[in-house]
Amino acid sequence: MNAYRSHTCAALTAANVGETVRLSGWVHRVRDHGGVLFIDLRDHYGITQVLCDPDSPVFAQVETLRSEWCIRIDGLVKARDAALINPKLPTGEIEVFIRDMEVLGAAGELPLMVFGDQDYPEETRLRYRYLDLRREKLQRNMTLRSDVVASMRRRMWDIGFREYQTPIITASSPEGARDFLVPSRLHPGKFYALPQAPQQFKQLIMVSGFDKYFQIAPCFRDEDPRADRSPTDFYQLDLEMSFVEQQDVFDTIQPVLTGIFEEFGGGRTVDRTWPQISYRDAALWYGTDKPDLRNPIRMQVVSEQFAGSGFAIFARLLEQEGTEIRAIPAPGGGSRKFCDRMNAFAQKEGLPGMGYIFWRDGADGMEAAGPLAKNIGPERTEAIRQQLDLGVGDAAFFLGGKPKTFEAVAGKARTEIGRELGLIDENRFAFAWIVDFPIYEQDAETGRIDFEHNPFSMPQGGMEALEGDPLEVLGYQYDLACNGYELVSGAIRNHRPEIMFKAFEIAGYGEDEVRKRFGGMVNAFQYGAPPHGGCAAGIDRIVMLLADEANIREVIMFPMNQRAEDVMMSAPSEPMAEQLMELGLRVIPRD
Numbered sequence: 001m002n003a004y005r006s007h008t009c010a011a012l013t014a015a016n017v018g019e020t021v022r023l024s025g026w027v028h029r030v031r032d033h034g035g036v037l038f039i040d041l042r043d044h045y046g047i048t049q050v051l052c053d054p055d056s057p058v059f060a061q062v063e064t065l066r067s068e069w070c071i072r073i074d075g076l077v078k079a080r081d082a083a084l085i086n087p088k089l090p091t092g093e094i095e096v097f098i099r100d101m102e103v104l105g106a107a108g109e110l111p112l113m114v115f116g117d118q119d120y121p122e123e124t125r126l127r128y129r130y131l132d133l134r135r136e137k138l139q140r141n142m143t144l145r146s147d148v149v150a151s152m153r154r155r156m157w158d159i160g161f162r163e164y165q166t167p168i169i170t171a172s173s174p175e176g177a178r179d180f181l182v183p184s185r186l187h188p189g190k191f192y193a194l195p196q197a198p199q200q201f202k203q204l205i206m207v208s209g210f211d212k213y214f215q216i217a218p219c220f221r222d223e224d225p226r227a228d229r230s231p232t233d234f235y236q237l238d239l240e241m242s243f244v245e246q247q248d249v250f251d252t253i254q255p256v257l258t259g260i261f262e263e264f265g266g267g268r269t270v271d272r273t274w275p276q277i278s279y280r281d282a283a284l285w286y287g288t289d290k291p292d293l294r295n296p297i298r299m300q301v302v303s304e305q306f307a308g309s310g311f312a313i314f315a316r317l318l319e320q321e322g323t324e325i326r327a328i329p330a331p332g333g334g335s336r337k338f339c340d341r342m343n344a345f346a347q348k349e350g351l352p353g354m355g356y357i358f359w360r361d362g363a364d365g366m367e368a369a370g371p372l373a374k375n376i377g378p379e380r381t382e383a384i385r386q387q388l389d390l391g392v393g394d395a396a397f398f399l400g401g402k403p404k405t406f407e408a409v410a411g412k413a414r415t416e417i418g419r420e421l422g423l424i425d426e427n428r429f430a431f432a433w434i435v436d437f438p439i440y441e442q443d444a445e446t447g448r449i450d451f452e453h454n455p456f457s458m459p460q461g462g463m464e465a466l467e468g469d470p471l472e473v474l475g476y477q478y479d480l481a482c483n484g485y486e487l488v489s490g491a492i493r494n495h496r497p498e499i500m501f502k503a504f505e506i507a508g509y510g511e512d513e514v515r516k517r518f519g520g521m522v523n524a525f526q527y528g529a530p531p532h533g534g535c536a537a538g539i540d541r542i543v544m545l546l547a548d549e550a551n552i553r554e555v556i557m558f559p560m561n562q563r564a565e566d567v568m569m570s571a572p573s574e575p576m577a578e579q580l581m582e583l584g585l586r587v588i589p590r591d
Contacts, residue, residue: 008023012091038051047089058099122562145543164214167195179193196219202534206241214238215239218234240533241534249490249534283407290479297329300327303323305387322402327397331421384396459494463502466503543555
């Protein structure tokens with residue numbers, strides 16, 4: 001017999017009745033029933049009920065057990081009485097009478113209980129993460145994560161990709177977030193960086209003649225934490241292909257992710273039609289470039305109905321260049337109480353409020369109600385209703401200004417309205433490709449042109465497109481949204497040095513600076529670079545969706561807290577003086 005177990009705590013069934021077995025695990029809970037001690041013994045695989053009565057030679061020792069002690073027991077498997085069978089457990093038909101026991105690891109007073117569903121402060125959970133991870137939900141989440149990664153690897157190999165590893169210590173390369181810098185001992189005063197992504201290396205792999213690459217890649221970004229973003233590091237399914245166009249990338253990754261969500265989605269519907277929506281349309285219709293298409297609400301421009309109207313606020317607003325009025329339809333939201341509630345929501349988001357109109361039965365048929373309806377009159381109100389395809393019992397909310405000043409709030413309002421009215425199908429995964437991202441943006445104050453999105457994307461139209469208005473230049477860049485989250489980001493790469501130099505020149509970066517920042521890649525492109533493109537899928541977010549969690553820390557084994565601290569390992573920490581001297585560094589205290 002193995003020194004610690006003959007079976008796991010999920011393996012014993014009625015077929016094992018009469019056998020002497022050995023189990024090891026943790027004391028999940030102890031129950032005293034009239035002198036007979038019942039213990040739920042737990043390991044990674046499941047739970048077995050073991051018991052001990054005063055006739056057992058180790059009864060006195062078993063009486064000392066407390067929750068989360070790690071023990072080994074030897075005992076006899078017996079069938080439970082029919083009335084005591086637990087159908088919820090694989091081991092529910094049997095129990096094990098303890099004949100011998102060894103304490104493998106005693107536990108002190110617990111800072112959090114593993115048994116039960118009690119909520120604990122995040123700091124407590126993260127400081128004692130090893131206890132938190134023993135809980136059933138987190139055991140399930142981490143197993144799911146491992147299984148998802150394994151399935152991703154199999155699926156990528158099955159379609160002809162090979163996995164290659166790229167460096168973890170590399171050069172600093174701005175990719176939209178702050179680098180983590182690593183001081184060099186051998187080169188005092190110089191620094192490496194942890195890669196924000198394997199972006200340049202995977203492109204160099206294509207230049208090297210490898211046709212298909214993938215990697216389960218760790219990425220490091222010094223970012224502010226969010227519920228769906230780790231502040232330090234994350235993992236992605238990273239892939240790149242040569243001799244491809246945008247649609248080839250879509251056709252490659254879609255069946256992989258569809259398979260993952262069907263395999264691990266718990267029976268939820270997985271949309272197989274993934275629409276392609278332009279970045280500008282996504283902003284207009286949904287107020288975000290990561291729309292939740294489970295929500296059927298689509299916003300529309302209704303400026304025409306407010307221009308020169310009796311609603312002076314919107315009418316004057318539309319006299320300014322670049323402004324518009326957008327409507328958020330709210331089917332089923334046609335009551336003053338609901339409209340007031342949504343108005344209060346807008347005020348919490350920092351707006352004065354949202355104008356609204358709702359339609360109800362009146363003495364002479366359907367009538368429009370609300371302050372806006374009175375101000376703009378029945379003809380304009382009716383035109384809005386017809387444009388939005390609304391009727392009795394419905395409402396519409398209105399926001400105005402320069403779109404970038406209110407789009408984010410409009411998107412949140414759309415989500416809140418859909419949630420409040422029960423319009424969102426919670427049992428579904430809805431995907432959409434967001435395409436045609438603008439490459440450049442203009443600073444409203446300085447007028448300076450800079451990159452709005454990935455500077456390494458191939459401009460649509462190539463060099464010719466860069467000769468025109470920069471703000472009209474679109475890139476072959478794309479994101480995949482699912483249920484309101486960005487899951488994938490990628491692009492067809494700019495592999496032509498002359499186009500790359502021109503693209504950076506428009507944003508104010510000379511050729512010398514481009515060569516200094518991205519010399520390795522630019523040099524490589526001068527030696528027969530193939531057209532190539534790819535994408536990266538965020539593993540943490542994918543698992544978060546599959547596990548139906550709202551916070552990404554619930555699917556990461558050892559996450560940081562909201563201040564980017566590892567309270568369990570006390571990181572970040574102050575370096576020792578000897579380390580600083582060896583690296584030629586000095587810490588300057590902040591005032």
